[in-house]
Amino acid sequence: MRKYFYALIALLSLATVALATNSQIWGEMRIQNILGYGQEESLKLGAWFTLLQSKYFAWVFLGVLIGVPTVFFLHYKIIGQKVFPHSHNKHYAFNLFHRTVHQIAAVSFLVIIPTGFIIVFGDFFGGGTLVRMAKNLHGIFTIPFAIVIIPMALMWIKEAIFNLEDIKWFMILGGYLSKEKRIINATQFNAGQKMWYWVCILGGLVMILSGAMMFFMDFKIEMLHNLTGLSHIDMLRASAIIHNVMGFILVAVFFTHIYMAAVAIKGAIHSIITGYVEEEEVKFLHNAWYKKLKEKGKF
Template sequence: MNFKSLGRLFSVLVFPLVLTSVLVTGLGMSATVSAADGQTSQQMANAKTSDADLWRAVKAGDSGFTTAQGVEANVLINVVGNQGTIIKNEYLTPAMAVAVLGVFAAFLVFYFVNGPSKLSNGFSGKMVLRWSKADLILHWMMAISCLGLILTGLIIMLGKHFLQPYVSDGIWAAVILVGKTIHDWVGPIFMAAWVLCVVKWMPMQTFKMYDLKWFLVVGGYINFGPFKGKHPDSGFANAGEKMWFWTLTIFGLFICVSGIMLVLPGLELPREASMAALLIHASSAIIIIAFTIVHIWMATVLSEGGIDCMKSGYCDENWAVQHHNLWYDEIKENGTLEYKD
């Protein structure tokens, strides 16, 4: 048999085997590659799902493990803290602006429409002792510290809206630093004055049945309609002053406690407690700010002769008869009525 014959025989017998082997090997490699690709895709999908679950848990506030120590060290995102920030920015900050501008504007309108509450019989010229020197010191200690806290608190809460956009970053940083420092250091003075005021003045602040009529005729401050000339009975403190006292007592307590929680980092409070303290502090401040504006308006421009009491401790006798008749009758009857020399 010659070489040509052998070549033809090799081609007929071997080539189909080689071709079959190539095809089988190719299909096997293709299947292997497809399987590997499928496995890789599944691993990537599992990895993405795992990452999504991880960050979903982090955003939900789930705790994990960190090497840091301390309160809530294992929590990356505190949900309560974020929710509290939203409440403060979207609700409490606008409410504080309303408390300042709204209440002030309402009393301004009332003043131009109604005018001040004049003394029906004018000034008598006789000054009756109403407050002791200790009372005056205590009142102004409370008043000045309260106003200091209000002004600095307004800068801290509202300054980013009405001041920060109009000054440089350096000036804004300095204003916030000074405001925060004053706020923190005036706080203890307010707390001390608050305790002394509550202890000393509480016996005079109990509500009586005649206080209801005071509210019904708006204290006799209305100068028109059926309320004009109505001067309701009142003891040493009228019903409005009593309401102001108890508002300051209750919400002043909230402010003092929450302020201590916020200003002392050594307490190491959980985020929930700190955020609750911040919201209570701001809410209580809004109420006290509104009542403070009312108190200042009533004492200065709406009540003729009212501010004299807190300047010298003495009030005009006709003012005492008109605004605190039951107290005047009492001191006149028991012999404790004292005139200024």
């Protein structure tokens, strides 16, 4: 089943590229369309957009790119990993569909984020072929993410609802600031994972829509103009501002998610590859879920 799902997404991506290649959106007409925007403004975003784009966006992205990994490097050196024996009892928590959807989203992010940075720092890379390639890959790998975002939202929405125990989790940051193993009364998803779920799903939808506006709206769409009351140029500027600001948040939380899954808890990432979670890890880090599984005889 998984190979057919991958094949479908690859086929849709290739079809999109083929259509885009023959579209005026990507040809010489794009420049003419852009010149036809005019200077009509409804929100007067011109000055704001120019200021943010030229003075702040690149610096904030650079701060996230350097700052977040630095914090986690210090955490790793000072606190270190938590290690659980992955040879003990296991529970099959994530089925093939769960894992396939998650893997597609993960691969999409692993391309979208680096190419996004290349686009942001296009001047540093000298523009040209590399930046154009990054822009195209950025758009192409948005397609599989856009396909799986709704199934991913639906299959885990129940587990992602916050509860009162999550407040306690945030107060101690899930025990990640302690070298000792502490029993944390979290459900199947702890508060940090729930936060990533909502940022990924809601933020991902915002990024898809705002990115689509910038990729495809060099043609005026009267319906959107009539619906929003915004001039065409201001819709594009608003999309660029929203895309950048949401990008700061998504990248920072994505880095956090990767560190927690692949480094902070040794071997934790295997659960979304094999589908199995290890008993002691669940007992310590997701104790509320562990108790329910224990009652059902899963462990």
